[in-house]
Amino acid sequence: MLRNFFQAVLNLFFKPNCPLCDRPADTQLCPYCQKQILRCQLPRGKQFSGEVPLLVWGQYKGALKQAIVAMKYNNHPEVAQPLGYWLAETWLNTSQFNSSNINNQRLVVVPIPMFSEKQKKRGFNQAELLARSFCQVTGLPLKSQGLERIRDTKAQFGLSAQQRQDNLKDAFRLGKDLRQSQANSVLIVDDIYTTGATIKAAIEAFRQQKITVAGILAIATTKSLSDK
Ligand SMILES: [Zn+2]
Numbered sequence: 770m771l772r773n774f775f776q777a778v779l780n781l782f783f784k785p786n787c788p789l790c791d792r793p794a795d796t797q798l799c800p801y802c803q804k805q806i807l808r809c810q811l812p813r814g815k816q817f818s819g820e821v822p823l824l825v826w827g828q829y830k831g832a833l834k835q836a837i838v839a840m841k842y843n844n845h846p847e848v849a850q851p852l853g854y855w856l857a858e859t860w861l862n863t864s865q866f867n868s869s870n871i872n873n874q875r876l877v878v879v880p881i882p883m884f885s886e887k888q889k890k891r892g893f894n895q896a897e898l899l900a901r902s903f904c905q906v907t908g909l910p911l912k913s914q915g916l917e918r919i920r921d922t923k924a925q926f927g928l929s930a931q932q933r934q935d936n937l938k939d940a941f942r943l944g945k946d947l948r949q950s951q952a953n954s955v956l957i958v959d960d961i962y963t964t965g966a967t968i969k970a971a972i973e974a975f976r977q978q979k980i981t982v983a984g985i986l987a988i989a990t991t992k993s994l995s996d997k
Pocket of ligand 1: 789790798799800802
């Protein structure tokens with residue numbers, strides 16, 4: 770915490786270098802790294818088929834992977850700003866995705882929450898920061914506490930599809946931001962889309978409360994383009 774505070778104070782006086790290549794940068798990422806990240810973008814935001822439309826901005830590889838790792842594990846939450854911006858830009862340009870939604874006054878944006886202990890350790894929830902940046906561009910209301918993670922789940926890595934599903938069963942419930950709200954439709958934001966088990970569990974939590982999930986947005990996927 771203290772380290773973050775001093776870093777923030779220092780950043781007021783000294784421009785921090787790009788967290789990916791350490792070159793001087795005027796924005797969160799230098800122009801070179803921005804260009805490298807844009808190369809990881811999927812054609813017009815890859816939409817995977819499924820019950821609920823899923824929009825993924827890029828492939829989890831190269832500079833995009835580096836940026837996400839820097840954001841999550843090397844204490845560079847500021848990287849969420851440009852990533853969320855690009856996600857919003859793609860969403861706004863994907864007319865079939867947003868045309869029916871954007872005029873819906875009761876559509877809100879909800880990030881996938883982290884278990885509170887884990888978030889305390891990291892100091893932030895990257896999905897929330899991405900969602901915040903996304904909302905700054907789209908103007909949609911952000912409900913950071915729209916969903917609550919009620920129990921910690923084992924790391925998903927190395928589990929079979931069925932084990933993942935069991936692991937996440939009842940992991941979420943409606944959070945305090947939506948309990949009193951009139952919102953009837955949500956967009957879920959997550960950082961990385963892998964098997965979709967987490968998203969499925971989140972969708973289930975909303976369905977139980979008769980809230981429609983209008984779409985799922987993720988900045989990157991580990992799935993290959995040929996996957997369904
Ligand atoms: Zn750079």
